[in-house]
Amino acid sequence: MLREIGRLIRRDLLTEDILRLTFIAPKIAAVADPGQFVMLRIGKSHDPLLRRPFSIHQTPGDNSIQLLIKVVGKGTQMLAEWSVGQDVDLVGPLGKGFRIEGPEPFCLVGGGMGIVPLLFLAKKVLQKFPLLRLPVFLGARSANELNFLAEGFNEPGVDLYIATDDGSLGSHGLITELLANQFGAKPGGLRVAACGPYPMLKSLAALCRRLDWPCEVSLETVMACGIGACLGCAVPKINQKGYAHICTDGPVFDAEDVRWR
Ligand SMILES: Cc1cc2nc3c(=O)[nH]c(=O)nc-3n(C[C@H](O)[C@H](O)[C@H](O)COP(=O)(O)OP(=O)(O)OC[C@H]3O[C@@H](n4cnc5c(N)ncnc54)[C@H](O)[C@@H]3O)c2cc1C
Ligand code: FES
Structure with a gap:
């Protein structure tokens, strides 16, 4: 588990309430496994107090992670207003991901x-x-x-x-x-x-x-x-x-x- 200050490098609004955010976060990207998640700090102040969990959608390139986020409440609404270039405080990769092993297809x-x-x-x-x-x-x-x-x-x-x-x-x-x-x-x-x-x-x-x-x-x-x-x-x-x-x-x-x- 790492704490990393990443940077938002791309923001795509996919529907009216779903966004794709791409962050430079080389340390987390290097060790993330599918099924793991990051805890993301949303506000600079204490509101909202708690970090929010999001699955890692993919790790495009060598040093970035991508999240796909649905706006459902206060924290995700704040995320939807972030701009490219903004720093982000991430903890991850967290949890146990999927096992990738055979022999079954x-x-x-x-x-x-x-x-x-x-x-x-x-x-x-x-x-x-x-x-x-x-x-x-x-x-x-x-x-x-x-x-x-x-x-x-x-x-x-x-x-x-x-x-x-x-x-x-x-x-x-x-x-x-x-x-x-x-x-x-x-x-x-x-x-x-x-x-x-x-x-x-x-x-x-x-x-x-x-x-x-x-x-x-x-x-x-x-x-x-x-x-x-x-x-x-x-x-x-x-x-x-x-x-x-x-x-x-x-x-x-x-x-x-x-x-x-
Ligand atoms: C391991 C993990 C991975 C996740 N991955 C994704 C992801 O890839 N993309 C994504 O959009 N969301 C994901 N979520 C859900 C996401 O964390 C919540 O939608 C988010 O924290 C809501 O924050 P908010 O401040 O906007 O909403 P709040 O204001 O905190 O809550 C708004 C409403 O959403 C409900 N809610 C909050 N968190 C969850 C939750 N975890 N499950 C069900 N309902 C919830 C609340 O009960 C409330 O009704 C994931 C959650 C977990 C635990
Ligand atoms: S979220 Fe705190 S113990 Fe799992």
Whole structure:
């Protein structure tokens, strides 16, 4: 974990409430793994007091990190007003990311803003296994929400499958249904890595359990410290006593280790 003062070098407004920020942060970029996150200090004063967590979207070039941010409240609204050239106080990379290992073929599943960390993961998987065909399943409510999130996955090696709730892009329906239709009846295992809304992850975990596919999921929660100090992100461990912290033991967990509600 590092604290680094980076600099905002690019700011793209992708929709009316989603922005892509690119920061020079060479120390964090050099050691970040897909699924890890940074805690970003928003204000120069004590408002808002707490840093905010954001997944690393990708590390373009050697010395920068990119975040994709949806404006939902005070802190993200302040971020939306930042200008290029501004310094930023970052802590990261934090948490445990996705495991990139064989032997089963990989498959990525993302829903809504949960797609953010999967581009970094797709790139790393294809770097490590250059001959692999990588199925990537992306779902969202509508084409509007999905278009810019799917940007970047048009890479050689990626087979892209898309579903929207309203049918405005790709298949009409849930991304987990599309995954089951495409691969559920095929022989052989898949190693699934996923990030998205809780109901999507829960039904994906059930599907993977039924098909005996290993599955890792990235969980989200409100985080106050991001470093295991405040206990605000504690969740009960399954089959063991005590608590796991989403910020340090996760955010990526084996789906079988999550006590699904
Ligand atoms: C590991 C991790 C990675 C994340 N990655 C991204 C990312 O890549 N892009 C992105 O846009 N957001 C991401 N988030 C969520 C992001 O941290 C919050 O949206 C942000 O902190 C909200 O700050 P705010 O001050 O604007 O909102 P606040 O004013 O603090 O809250 C506004 C509303 O958002 C809700 N909220 C705040 N934090 C979360 C959260 N973590 N999960 C669900 N609801 C929340 C609050 O309950 C409230 O209803 C991530 C969160 C975690 C824990
Ligand atoms: S956010 Fe403080 S312990 Fe996890």
